[in-house]
Amino acid sequence: MSLLQCIGWRRGAMALAVISLLMLAVIKVLLGDAEVALMIGEPWEDMRQRSSASIDPAIAGHYWGQMPKSDARLRFADPQYGFVTPLARFFSVSFDDERVSNVRMSPQIEPLLLDDTLKVVLDLQEQWRKAGWTPIRVNEDPPFADTPEWRAQLRDVNKGGTSYWHAGNRYQVMLVVGRFKDKKRPTEERYLITLALATPWTNP
Structure with missing residues (x-):
């Protein structure tokens, strides 16, 4: 040549x-962005067809879970109580005999700074309020807020925070925030958010 x-x-x-x-x-x-669009209790294949993210089939007769094959956001597709999360790297959807059972995810693709963490959780809470969700157990676990008291609590590695919400008697979400030791940024305060979604498992 x-x-x-x-x-x-x-x-x-x-x-x-x-x-x-x-x-x-x-x-x-x-x-x-790729998304997993689901409703709790629906057939697993309905969720797969609606979602743009790739996720494996359910296993007949089993209770187990699958994870999307890429970063993806959750779009909870209930017509009344729907909401959308940021992109997530950890995202697990469980099935029970080929029906969507519950979701456990961290709505972020890396540990976040406190300002960014509060932005995510406050946006989720605002979506829930507008869609008719109500906070529960507010005396023990009040909704998150951008206040000096909440910031101090979240900075305490032994405390963190949790908030619970109900959508009527149909669904429940749990939102948890805690300090996270990020080995890539050992000198920075980073935080991990966990979101769980299922049918109600606690009383209001």
């Missing part, structure tokens, strides 16, 4: 790579 042919081949390969990257960017804009 001559020098000119080699240069031409390299230019062609680079152009093809650039075009491929542009196509991927366009596809992402058109499709948006």
Whole structure:
């Protein structure tokens, strides 16, 4: 192969790579972030068909769980009580005999700073309020708020915080925030959010 042919081949390969990257960017804009769109109790295959994220089939006759094959957001698709989370890296959906049973996830793709953590949890709580969810056990575990008291509590590695919400007598969510030791950023205060969603498992 001559020098000119080699240069031409390299230019062609680079152009093809650039075009491929542009196509991927366009596809992402058109499709948006991957999401798992579900309702508690529905057939597992209905959830898989509705979701843009890839998730494996359920196993007939078993209680188990699956995780999306990529970062994905949760879209709780109930027409009355629906809400949407940020992208999640840890995201587990359980099934019971081929029906969606519950969700356990961390609605973030990395441990967050406190300001960003509060932004996520307050946005979720506001979505729940607007959709008709109500906080429960507020004397022991009040909803999160951006106050000096809440910030001090969350900074305490031995405390953290928890909030519980009910959607009528149909669903319950638990939101937990705690300090997280991030080995990548050992000098920074980072936080982990955990969200659990299922039919009610505690009384109001």
